[in-house]
Amino acid sequence: MKTRFSLRRSWQRLRTIPGLGRNVTALASLVVLGLAALTFLLGNLSFIPPGADRYEFSADFAKASAVNVSHDPPVRIAGVEVGVVTNSEVTSDGNARLTFSLEPGHEIHANARAVLRSKNPVNEMYVNIDPGGPPAESLEQGEVIPVGQTERPVQPDEVLEHLDTRTRDAVTNLLATSDVALANAPETLPDGVNATTDAMISFKPVVAKLDERRDKISKLVTALSRISTAVGGNNERLTELANSLQRTLGTLSERDQELRKTLAELPGTTDELSRAMTSVDSLAGELDPTLESIDDVADELPNTLGRVRETLDTAGNTAEAAGPAIDQAEPLLEDLDPLVRDVHGALDHLEPVSGNLDPVTEAVVPYLNDLQAFVYNTSSVFKYADGQGGLVRGHVTVPLPDGGVIPGSQGGEPGPDAEEGGQ
Secondary structure, three states, rough: OHHHHHHHHHHHHHOOOHHHHHEEEEEEEHHHHHHHHHHHHHHHHOOOOOOOOOOOEEEEEEOOOOHHHHHHOOOEOOOEEEEEEEEEEOOOOOOOEEEEEEEOOOOOOOOOOOEEEEOOOOOOOEEEEEOOOOOOEOOOOOEEEOOOHOOOOOOHHHHHHOOHHHHHHHHHHHOHHHHHHHHHHHHHHHHHHHHHHHHHHHHHHHEEEHHHHHHHHHHHHHHHHHHHHHHHOOOHHHHHHHHHHHHHHHHHHHHHHHHHHHHHHHHHHHHHHHHHHHHHHHHHHHHHHHHHHHHHHHHHHHHHHHHHHHHHHHHHHHHHHHHHHHHHHHHHHHHHHHHHHHHHHHHHHHHHHHHHHEEEEEEHHHHHHOOOOHHHOOOOOOOOEOOOOOOOOOOOOOOOOOOOOOOHHHHOOOOOOHHHOOO
16 A cells, blocks of 8 residues: 555656656656667677676787777677677787687687688678687687687788889879779770780799799708808808819919810801711611611511521421430440540641641642552452461552553653663
């Protein structure tokens, strides 16, 4: 009753006092609007109530331009907003460290990557996180993703600050007048873009070669740095190298005239080399017919080899047939071996005699026919025998005219000695 009575009295008072009801209504409306606005702002500002269960960790960036922590830059995973950036500070090594507060249930691993990006033309930032995964371990509360696993956006002024003043002014004027230049862009720009694409494609081999050249230059600079470091640490070697260089340059200076003469002789050497190459070309031209002849011979070579193979087969059969005879002759050869050794010793004694046989042979050759008849007629001198032994059969040789047997009676005419005897 007291409560109802108080509310009733208050309501009557509001109605009876002029202007009080209007003021109270306006105040209540303002409170309701304020609460609605506060609720909307807190919802858009990702308000984190004190004591909320959040997952917090940090990441180091080389630069964190345009990151305003007071605006609660969002943190996204796979495009979904899962938290906000709650703090930013500069580390002792000059990097920017951003602290993130994520909703519970999101697991971040040690191999995670964080990318800082702009979400609108006024350069408002957000952080996109790739949470990583096994075999890397989970990132604990308060741990830091290193700067090697983060990326930052490149601001337009960073591109222009490397240009000199004139180039920067020219680029500024180009951007300022680009709206006029691109007025007919829908009609003219496609052809230009296509031509630029073709040009970029044609530049690709050049860029690849430039990259290769840059790598080689980098290796060369590294090698020179190591050499310089090694030589610079040894003063004695450096002095010796300088002295050797000086002596080498001095020797080159002394040999300057000889070097000039050598260079003057190079054209003649070049001409000789050109003539030699011409001769080689002629030889190559003559080599073709020779190779063709060899090709023709090669065509006939298989038939020849076939005939040789038949001959070898026949020789093999002959050798196979002669095998038994050779086997039977082996004992005979063994028996002849002592005789051969004796004959070999006798040849040493006969060698002086053989040197005098040439004149004897010349004298005997005219009488070979007579000697043949003598051997034939006397072959049976000891043929007949009786109980007392062999009987010698008499043999008489009678010179005949024109026989030419007895010296001095050639042609049936008496010799010089006969004439003297006749006289």
